[in-house]
Amino acid sequence: MYGMLFDASLCVGCESCVEACREKNGLPETDGTQLSADRFSILQEEGDYYLRRQCLHCLEPSCVSVCPVAALQKKPEGPVTYDFDRCIGCRYCMVACPFGVPRYEWSSAMPRVRKCQMCYDRLCDGQQPACAEACPTGATLFGDRDELLAEARKRVANDPDTYANHIFGEKEAGGTSFLVIGPPEVMAAFDPRVPDEALPEKTWAVLSQIPTAVGIAGTALMGVHWIIRRRMTLAKQRLAHEDAEATVNTVSLAGREPATEEVER
């Protein structure tokens, strides 16, 4: 599976990646500093360094798991892609993403969810993503995720003075295809609330119980109903029986042999 590695210590902030992304995706020129429906990738200043912000292409993406119509998909090559023709516009992906990445075309009457798709079409053509190709310093690398992870580990271990001892994306949210290493001041910019576990498991733990729950509850409901109905029938019969006996007794007391039909009734 492919991945990308961003090494903040090599980035000079030229924004070639941002520009390449804009051209490749046909996005208008904007001067925003945040991700938006028109900006899938940004450089964020952190002290003397820059941090690339974009979709991290989780190994077990929350957005893919929550999408009711499977418009978002994790491709075997690595990218998390978006199929507009399936999308119903529920925006659950935006709520669910632990990194708050997906953006929406709020001003459109035909709105799309917008985010980096790791140039999936270029990958299919055997090319690397536009941003990685454009990077003049090698701060953004594209390649096999395992190899990139090994490379990141090597850099962090060999130069502990420069790098924080943390590879972002190795474990976060169950691991991501986009990895980041860099000096401590850059790495501190990441949201510490994102847990290491893959979040879709939290939902699946409940969803996977549904067939069992339906089976048990369905049986219980029918059982309870049957028992209650049976008891009501029996109670009715007992009442009728007692009535019949009462009739018999009254008749006996009157000093007359009860008629056979009456007893039977």
Add this chain to the structure above:
Amino acid sequence: MIPKVLRNPWVALTAIIFAAGGYSTYLRFAKGLGASTNLSDQFPWGIWIGFDVLCGVGLAAGGFTICALVHILRLKKYAPLARPAVLTAFIGYVLVVGGLLFDLGHPWRIWHPLVMWNPHSVMFEVAWCVMAYTTVLAAEVSVLFFEKFRMRRMTKIMHAATLPLSILAVLLSMLHQSSLGSLFLIVPGRLHELWYTPLLPLLFFTSAMGAGLAVAIVESNLSARGFGHDLPRPALLGAARLAAGILSLYLVIRFADLLRTGALLHLRFDERATWFFLLEITVGFVIPIIYFASPAVLHNRRTLYRAAQLCLLGFIINRLNVSVTGFEVVSGHTYVPAWTEVAVTITIITAGVWAVYFAERYLPVLEAHPAEPEWRWKGEPATKLAWRGA
């Protein structure tokens, strides 16, 4: 010259609401969500989800709760509540789907989950359950039409189908009422710890049952007022006591869980979250439980009605806390609905009230129940409803 029909204050009010709602609808569909809502990339779900869907579905829970009491547990005393509850649930679900059409970016693709599957998605499951349960409710409500138009054969068939439909209703409701809570299981980092818990599905299910019973009480009072019917006293008292039990159970689970996660120990009184949490717990649970459990309140129609209203209010605060406040306090972004969002929501509620009104007026919803002449509500004259027909 004002048309005669508009001189009725309720009709006039409705006309104003519908005018505002109509303009908002135009804005929504012509200009998109950005022009008609205060939603943003940081706050993608607002009151159309938090209120219209979460509260709408939750408050319609009376449909399956009463249905289970009457048709599965065979508790005949609740029978007078059954038809109004099922009718309200049906109208409620139709309105939820209506509200969803406003919120979805592509409303005309609302059928997509039927053919494009993702069984890992809670939303997918909710979509299927809501569609299926709305169909079940439509079948349950169809009896009213068959009876009204004296279609004997169909009436007989539908009466025979009551039990299977009831079981389906309970199963489907159990699934999606809890799943509305499961929607938020995937956001542990983004939802405040006072509301995020793995028990969200269970909590949503229990509180919906409590609120559903409270809706039955409120609705019973309203239709008694509007149509001069007698109140089914044993059913209302039973529903109130049952609600007290369910709400207490909810509180026990909720607080045990908050102690377990430690959220209760981190309560800080300078945080907005704390106050909204306390508001929800007091208004929606503590006060209604005390009210529903005290005989003096239960035997006074007005206080019983108030208690049920409080319960609904607290329920609504709870759902908005989970979907709005809980996200706001963590992200630091605030969301205040645009007036157009509020207008659409109020329009939907108004449409629902009128739908219930017309259904109760023209369909055999409120069957005549024998009055109890020897019994009267405390604090009211012996003539059962002095203001009948007012």
